[in-house]
Structures are given as C-alpha cells and as structure tokens.
Amino acid sequence: MKKKQLMQKLLTLSDIKTNGERKGDIIVNNPKLFSRILAKGSLGLGEAYMEGWWDCEDLDIFFDKLLSAKVNKKIKPINAIFPLIKAKFVNLQNKKRSKKVAEQHYDLGNEFYSDMLDKRMQYTCGYFKNTTDLEKAQENKLELVCRKLKLKKGEKVLELGGGWGGFAKYASENYGVHVTSYNISKEQVAYARKICKGLPVEIKQEDYRKAKGKYDKVASIGLCEHVGPKNIKKFISLVNDCLKENGLFLLHTIGKNSENKYTDPWIEKYIFPNGSIPTIPTMANAFDKKLVLEDWHNFGSDYDKTLMVWYDNFNKNWEKHKEQYGKTFHRMWRYYLLMCAGSFRTRNNGQLWQIVLSKNGIRNGYESER
Amino acid sequence: MKKKQLMQKLLTLSDIKTNGERKGDIIVNNPKLFSRILAKGSLGLGEAYMEGWWDCEDLDIFFDKLLSAKVNKKIKPINAIFPLIKAKFVNLQNKKRSKKVAEQHYDLGNEFYSDMLDKRMQYTCGYFKNTTDLEKAQENKLELVCRKLKLKKGEKVLELGGGWGGFAKYASENYGVHVTSYNISKEQVAYARKICKGLPVEIKQEDYRKAKGKYDKVASIGLCEHVGPKNIKKFISLVNDCLKENGLFLLHTIGKNSENKYTDPWIEKYIFPNGSIPTIPTMANAFDKKLVLEDWHNFGSDYDKTLMVWYDNFNKNWEKHKEQYGKTFHRMWRYYLLMCAGSFRTRNNGQLWQIVLSKNGIRNGYESER
Numbered sequence: 095m096k097k098k099q100l101m102q103k104l105l106t107l108s109d110i111k112t113n114g115e116r117k118g119d120i121i122v123n124n125p126k127l128f129s130r131i132l133a134k135g136s137l138g139l140g141e142a143y144m145e146g147w148w149d150c151e152d153l154d155i156f157f158d159k160l161l162s163a164k165v166n167k168k169i170k171p172i173n174a175i176f177p178l179i180k181a182k183f184v185n186l187q188n189k190k191r192s193k194k195v196a197e198q199h200y201d202l203g204n205e206f207y208s209d210m211l212d213k214r215m216q217y218t219c220g221y222f223k224n225t226t227d228l229e230k231a232q233e234n235k236l237e238l239v240c241r242k243l244k245l246k247k248g249e250k251v252l253e254l255g256g257g258w259g260g261f262a263k264y265a266s267e268n269y270g271v272h273v274t275s276y277n278i279s280k281e282q283v284a285y286a287r288k289i290c291k292g293l294p295v296e297i298k299q300e301d302y303r304k305a306k307g308k309y310d311k312v313a314s315i316g317l318c319e320h321v322g323p324k325n326i327k328k329f330i331s332l333v334n335d336c337l338k339e340n341g342l343f344l345l346h347t348i349g350k351n352s353e354n355k356y357t358d359p360w361i362e363k364y365i366f367p368n369g370s371i372p373t374i375p376t377m378a379n380a381f382d383k384k385l386v387l388e389d390w391h392n393f394g395s396d397y398d399k400t401l402m403v404w405y406d407n408f409n410k411n412w413e414k415h416k417e418q419y420g421k422t423f424h425r426m427w428r429y430y431l432l433m434c435a436g437s438f439r440t441r442n443n444g445q446l447w448q449i450v451l452s453k454n455g456i457r458n459g460y461e462s463e464r
Numbered sequence: 465m466k467k468k469q470l471m472q473k474l475l476t477l478s479d480i481k482t483n484g485e486r487k488g489d490i491i492v493n494n495p496k497l498f499s500r501i502l503a504k505g506s507l508g509l510g511e512a513y514m515e516g517w518w519d520c521e522d523l524d525i526f527f528d529k530l531l532s533a534k535v536n537k538k539i540k541p542i543n544a545i546f547p548l549i550k551a552k553f554v555n556l557q558n559k560k561r562s563k564k565v566a567e568q569h570y571d572l573g574n575e576f577y578s579d580m581l582d583k584r585m586q587y588t589c590g591y592f593k594n595t596t597d598l599e600k601a602q603e604n605k606l607e608l609v610c611r612k613l614k615l616k617k618g619e620k621v622l623e624l625g626g627g628w629g630g631f632a633k634y635a636s637e638n639y640g641v642h643v644t645s646y647n648i649s650k651e652q653v654a655y656a657r658k659i660c661k662g663l664p665v666e667i668k669q670e671d672y673r674k675a676k677g678k679y680d681k682v683a684s685i686g687l688c689e690h691v692g693p694k695n696i697k698k699f700i701s702l703v704n705d706c707l708k709e710n711g712l713f714l715l716h717t718i719g720k721n722s723e724n725k726y727t728d729p730w731i732e733k734y735i736f737p738n739g740s741i742p743t744i745p746t747m748a749n750a751f752d753k754k755l756v757l758e759d760w761h762n763f764g765s766d767y768d769k770t771l772m773v774w775y776d777n778f779n780k781n782w783e784k785h786k787e788q789y790g791k792t793f794h795r796m797w798r799y800y801l802l803m804c805a806g807s808f809r810t811r812n813n814g815q816l817w818q819i820v821l822s823k824n825g826i827r828n829g830y831e832s833e834r
Contacts, residue, residue, distance in 0.1 A: 223831075351752060351753060351756070352752045352753050353752075353753050373752060374748040374751075374752045374757060375745060375748045375749050375752055377748075378744040378745045378747075378748040378749075379745050379748075381744075382721060382722045382723075382743060382744045382745055383721060383722050383723045386721070386762075386811060386812060386815070387744060387760065387762060387815070388762050389760065389761065389762060390757065390759065390760030391759065391832070392756075392757060392758050392759060392830065393829060394825070394829070395826075395827075395828055395829030396829065439827075440824075440825065441756060441822075441824065441825020441826060441827060441829075442756060442824050442825045445756070445757070445825075452811075454810075454811065454812050455764070455810065455811020455812045455815075456765075456811060457765075457809075457811060458765055459763060459764070459765030459766065459811075460762065460765075461593075461834070462761070462834060464831070464832060464834055
C-alpha cells in the first residue's frame with residue numbers, strides 16, 4: 095500500500111475527510127503532509143500542524159475520532175501508522191530544545207495562565223458535577239478534595255505540589271486546617287504566598303521529596319504526572335512516612351491504560367518535557383503494600399470539559415498575548431489543549447483519578463463523597 | 465526467648481491476657497497450647513480451638529486485637545511467630561481431608577444457610593449504609609449493584625457465579641432485565657431456578673468459563689475469590705469478550721493487600737479449600753489493558769457487620785442443627801465467622817471491593833453510586 099493510500103485508509107476508518115466540511119475534517123495545505131506523518135508519526139503530525147501544513151477547525155473532534163477508531167487494531171501494515179496512534183516512538187527530541195521549550199512553557203507567567211484558568215488558578219481538572227461553569231467546577235473539585243479527606247478544624251495537612259496555592263487557601267479558609275505546601279516553582283510560590291497571607295498556610299519553595307514531619311492528611315493534586323514511574327514507589331513511601339496512624343491521603347492525577355505506554359512524543363517535546371502519566375498497575379504496585387485503598391474515582395470526561403473552557407479562554411484573550419508569543423505558539427497551544435480534550439473525550443486514553451488511601455484502613459469504614 | 469515467653473510477649477503486645485476477663489482475653493485449657501501454636505502457626509491455633517484447647521468468648525475481638533497489633537513488625541525473633549500473623553506457611557493440609565471438609569462445607573445444604581443468611585440467601589457482604597439490619601443491607605447491596613450497572617429495561621445481563629439466584633431475581637423483577645446466570649452448584653441452581661420461575665432469568669448449571677454471547681452488562685458477585693490469581697486474566701478476558709461495546713462490568717469481591725500474600729492455612733484447610741483472595745496488583749494487571757476502570761469502592765468494614773449477624777443467626781438456630789453437625793463443627797464455624805469478622809474489622813487485612821469497569825470508557829463519563 096502506498097503512503098498516501100495508507101493515510102487515506104486511516105482517515106477513512108476514523109471517519110475523517112481531507113478537505114471535507116464536517117466537524118473534525120482536515121484541510122491539507124502541504125502535499126508532503128502524509129509523508130511527514132508516516133516518517134515521524136505523532137511528532138510529525140503536531141509539528142506539521144504548528145507549521146501550518148494542515149488545518150482543522152475542530153481539532154478536538156479530529157482527535158476524538160482518530161483515537162476512538164482504534165485504527166491500529168483494524169488495518170495492516172500496522173508498523174507505519176502505529177506511532178501515530180500509540181506514540182510508541184523513539185524519543186526524538188533534542189534535549190537542549192526540550193529544555194528551551196520547557197522554559198518557554200513554564201515561564202509563560204501568571205498573567206498568561208490567569209487569562210486561561212479560573213480565578214483560583216487551578217491548572218488541573220475541574221469537577222463538573224451539576225454545573226457547566228469552570229469557576230464552579232474548580233470550586234467543586236477543591237470542596238470534593240476537602241470532603242474526601244474529611245478535613246477537621248486544626249488538622250495538619252501536607253500538600254505535595256501546590257500550584258498557585260488554590261487548595262491551601264481553600265482548605266485553610268473553609269476547613270480551618272493548617273497547610274504545609276511544597277512547590278519548586280518560584281513564580282507559583284510567590285503568588286501562593288501572597289494569596290494565603292494571614293492564613294495558617296506555609297508555602298515551602300522546595301522539592302516535594304524534602305517533606306518531613308507527621309500530618310493528619312496529605313493531598314497531592316496534579317504532581318504525580320511529573321513524578322515518573324520509577325519514583326512513584328518512593329513518592330508513596332514518603333507519603334506513608336508523613337501520615338499519622340489514622341491518616342488519609344488524596345491523590346489527584348491523570349492516569350492512562352498501560353496500552354498507551356509511551357507519552358505522546360509531541361506532548362513530551364513541546365508541552366511536558368518530563369511528564370509521565372501513571373498506569374493502574376504502576377499505582378497499585380506502589381501503594382499496595384503500604385497504604386489501604388479506600389476509594390478510586392474516575393472523572394476523566396470532566397477533563398474534556400475543563401480543557402475546552404481553557405481553550406475558549408485562551409482564544410478569547412489571545413489579542414493580549416499575540417505580540418509576545420506569536421503565531422506558531424498559538425497553533426502549538428491550540429493543538430495541545432484540543433488534542434488533550436479529544437483524547438479525554440474518547441474515555442479510552444486519558445483518565446482523571448482521585449484515589450483515597452489510608453495509612454491503616456479507616457476504622458469503621460471510609461465513606462467517600464461523589 | 466523461650467516459647468512461652470515469646471507467646472506471652474506476643475499476646476501482651478496485642479493487649480490480650482490469658483485467663484483474663486476482658487473482651488478478647490483467652491482461657492487456656494491445655495498447657496501444650498503455646499507449643500502447638502509455635503509449631504503449627506495459624507493452623508495450630510485454629511485446630512487447637514476446634515479441639516477445645518483454648519476458649520474465647522469474643523473471638524472477633526481477639527482477632528481484631530491480634531491482627532491490628534502488627535506484632536510481626538514489633539518483636540524478634542520473628543521467625544517463630546510470623547506464621548501465626550501472616551500465615552506464610554507451607555500448605556500442611558492433607559488433600560484428602562481437605563476434600564472431605566470441603567464437601568462437608570458445601571453440602572451443608574440450603575436449610576443450614578437459610579438459618580444463617582438473610583431471606584435472599586446472600587452469602588456475600590451486605591451494604592450497611594443507613595441501616596443496621598442485614599435484610600435491608602443485602603437489599604441495599606443488590607440495589608447498589610443494579611444502580612452501578614445502570615440497568616435499563618430489556619437489557620441482557622450476564623451473571624458469573626449466581627449463588628442462590630438472589631441477584632438474578634432482584635434485577636429482573638426490579639429493573640426488567642434478562643439475566644443469564646452461571647453456577648456449578650447443583651443445589652444452588654435448583655433453588656435459584658425455583659425462585660426465579662416466571663422471570664426472564666436463565667440459570668445455567670455450568671462453569672462460568674462456558675459463558676458466551678454478547679451482553680449489555682456483566683455482574684460477578686463473590687466468584688472472583690474462587691477464580692485464583694492465575695486465572696484472573698482469563699476471567700477478565702472472558703468478561704471483555706462477552707461485553708457489548710458500551711458495556712459495563714461490576715465485580716464484587718473480597719480483596720487483600722499483597723502483604724498478606726498467603727491464604728490463612730486454617731481457612732484454606734477447613735473453610736475454602738481452593739479459595740484465593742485477589743490483590744490490587746493482580747486485579748490491575750488483569751483489567752488494565754482490556755477494560756477501563758470507572759470506579760473502585762471499598763466497603764470492607766461492612767463485612768465485619770455482615771459476619772457478626774451471620775454468627776448471631778447461626779448461634780440462634782444452632783439447636784436445630786446441633787445433632788447433625790456436632791460440637792467440633794460448631795467450634796469450627798464459630799472460629800471461621802468470628803476470625804473473618806475480626807480480620808475485616810482491622811481494615812488492614814481483608815477488604816470488600818466493588819469495581820466497575822467499562823469496555824471502552826463510558827462516553828460523557830461514568831457517575832457512580834454510593
């Protein structure tokens with residue numbers, strides 16, 4: 095089968111047309127597009143998009159269709175297109191360039207993020223139960239975490255990976271707990287300290303591995319994706335060491351099926367250079383002998399909703415940032431948000447887990463919130 | 465350290481007195497007791513109890529104290545007492561005798577069980593949310609399963625391991641679904657067919673591995689404990705094959721931490737000869753590449769409550785069965801129910817899991833019931 099035919103078959107199986115007019119259809123601007131994708135898989139697809147070789151009005155629908163079709167199970171020869179679907183790819187990125195991109199990503203600064211996120215600066219999945227509003231969904235999420243942790247006034251809470259301080263502020267204000275929060279990002283720490291001023295919150299600008307002491311509760315929201323599978327056992331051991339005997343731990347993280355073992359190389363290169371999404375066996379092997387699993391909640395479809403609002407906000411506020419970041423950045427960021435939205439929408443790729451673990455099993459049982 | 469001293473230390477650390485008067489204290493009737501326990505561990509403890517070498521009014525509290533104390537982590541030499549706590553034991557039982565006991569156990573018959581269980585003959589954990597009544601708790605459990613499976617009128621449901629037909633009857637009566645249920649026990653099948661007469665229920669007296677066809681939903685309540693870790697992957701594959709594309713699977717099973725890797729040898733010998741409680745990694749590795757985890761609910765502490773009511777019922781009705789089964793059987797059954805109750809009470813040993821898995825991830829998200 096020739097390259098072009100193979101790509102056409104792949105797209106047809108995914109119900110995507112080139113130069114079609116339905117949602118999710120693509121416009122090909124450069125005839126070399128298919129060769130580039132076949133040669134470089136997922137990475138080539140993304141880079142070609144950034145460079146304008148193809149367009150798609152509804153990228154989220156494109157990815158939803160592509161990933162839902164499970165094309166790799168349907169056609170042969172599989173080798174040529176497998177990288178595109180499963181991203182089983184040699185890591186092609188140049189380390190220096192990664193670093194540069196990473197810095198670019200993380201140096202985007204508070205203003206850029208505040209234009210995309212909710213007012214609490216939650217850069218993790220919201221909880222859209224009984225709402226379609228992101229502000230409410232992020233409040234729901236923080237409230238859910240507090241209630242799952244059964245926070246009581248005066249308790250000591252350890253937070254590993256604190257972002258812009260939204261959880262620390264919410265928990266201390268609404269539940270009267272003392273929060274010690276670890277974060278290595280200078281800019282986030284400064285912001286978090288500002289908004290938590292006067293509250294019983296201590297923001298430490300240190301790696302989470304430096305955490306010590308004994309706490310009633312531990313929360314970790316969106317850190318685990320950066321810990322890496324080789325460090326997850328140590329991460330769980332650290333939590334175990336920091337928990338009092340009747341302690342509870344809430345872990346909020348993106349997860350994935352083992353089948354999608356490799357991180358998408360485009361995401362790895364342009365968005366999260368050291369990201370590593372855990373699988374269920376990875377998590378299970380890490381906590382099984384140490385902590386007791388009390389509850390495992392999956393609300394991955396809410397990440398689709400979260401990302402679509404972020405994209406909408408990003409787009410609405412683009413005029414402000416246009417000059418600073420430029421067109422290629424806009425295409426990159428759009429591709430990132432909408433690819434992830436489509437991926438969560440399939441429900442068969444990315445998941446969002448809130449896992450509650452206890453040190454010894456909660457006497458008389460643990461009742462979880464939903 | 466001498467044997468007796470070691471045993472005394474173990475008991476003291478567990479806050480248990482010999483010939484004391486508090487709940488959970490034991491009365492030693494035979495001075496050779498400690499030697500027997502040290503020689504044969506958990507098996508010796510149970511057999512000595514059956515033979516009247518020791519007594520304990522509140523065996524459930526005895527086991528709760530013993531297992532909660534995590535004595536193996538506190539004193540040395542550990543080797544001598546380790547088998548007692550962790551049951552890491554060579555399997556000592558004589559195969560013939562096991563078979564005999566097994567037959568005795570399973571041939572106890574419907575009357576014996578109906579005197580111990582609720583009216584729906586649920587020989588699995590009840591759900592004691594907002595109730596202390598076993599009848600209500602078992603109804604709750606069946607209702608919870610139906611609601612977690614989002615049963616809709618006319619759907620086809622496959623049940624693997626059907627017991628006395630309680631779920632098939634409840635689901636078809638209350639949700640209008642068609643249930644096909646597999647069970648190898650002749651006596652249970654006859655009973656189930658009788659109570660399900662006139663309902664859209666098909667009870668097959670066949671091994672669950674014979675199941676075929678495509679179903680909207682699959683339920684398995686209390687079978688997984690008998691499947692064995694080596695067969696769990698095949699079990700999950702079978703479920704996967706039997707599920708339609710939008711299908712849901714509910715798995716209700718006892719679980720345990722990997723730390724307690726071996727089945728208690730006394731339980732293995734006298735109660736469940738081929739029992740094998742799964743661990744989280746065992747489950748995770750089985751379903752991870754096939755099904756999507758939607759929800760993992762743990763209500764292990766309700767098994768403590770369930771077992772205490774079963775024990776109470778068993779005791780109340782003992783006069784009826786006394787002559788047929790005899791005194792040693794009574795001690796064996798009492799030991800079994802109360803040891804398990806104590807073990808679930810610690811929350812650190814046995815767990816009760818309801819795991820909901822979908823074939824491809826439920827589009828727009830899965831919302832679980834509690």
